[in-house]
Amino acid sequence: MFIPDDVCDLVQIDLARVRALRAALTAPETVQTLADTFSVLGDPTRVRILDALSHGELCVCDLAAVLRLSQSAVSHQLRLLRGLRLVRPRRDGRVVFYSLDDQHIMAIFRQTLQHVEEDQSAKGATGARGAKGAEGRRR
Amino acid sequence: MFIPDDVCDLVQIDLARVRALRAALTAPETVQTLADTFSVLGDPTRVRILDALSHGELCVCDLAAVLRLSQSAVSHQLRLLRGLRLVRPRRDGRVVFYSLDDQHIMAIFRQTLQHVEEDQSAKGATGARGAKGAEGRRR
DNA sequence: TGAACATATGAGCAGTTGCTCATACGTTAC
């Protein structure tokens, strides 16, 4: 679909500003990287894995036991988390222990929770159903 | 699928720890909320929208023009962002201006970029393809 | 009131995701 510089013909539409803004936008690769990272964090199972690992390193099968997930499911998810260097493996014999690879993640979790909590207290719960199906996404 | 307390039968597997950890885990609703929020942030289009709005409020059609997206696409995404209170609408006649609803988001972006950058510098680029298809996801 | 316009939303489709199942890989013990 073709989208011209000016989409609507209101006077208020600020064409100069539109063009200036385009130059000020974050680079596409950076945007993609941000989105990829958030995408990986945007799954309850992976959040739970990171949460569990925040208490210390765990082998795959203990992780599966803690979260009541299959070994395969955990392993698949760890692969993704490894890919973004959110977790780090350490082999000891046939057991592989995983730990958080980075302090930032927990800081990001904290900050995000702050956002959510500020929401609920400061603004009341009008239609706070979290858009994307905050409920009913588990299978 | 049934998943017992202990998945594997190695001696190293720490059953007591598994049980203790279960009690220490973050509450399911909190996990879901975190995941929902990250899920919304985990899309390039929405990241771009938030990035654009970080420079100041914009009406829907200017936003569409800046990002070269259809009005419909932008509106659908704004709906999601509104749902999680990441953006806030302000009506002025028939024009609706959107702005960031929260300072936290930009802080989260910054922190996440720090994580990514630390990756690339400190750890070299061995297999840094970001798992989930960092490239080739645009259509 | 009705035309024009900015925005919102429902339906539908192609692409993606997270799981399970089956199986391969890597290490240890015999």
Next chain:
DNA sequence: GTAACGTATGAGCAACTGCTCATATGTTCA
């Protein structure tokens, strides 16, 4: 070597996502 075991991974399927198209809603102005 081979058996056992912890982990990793490919295929495949059901559910979900983000877009477009068509259309509804809400506001302004004549």
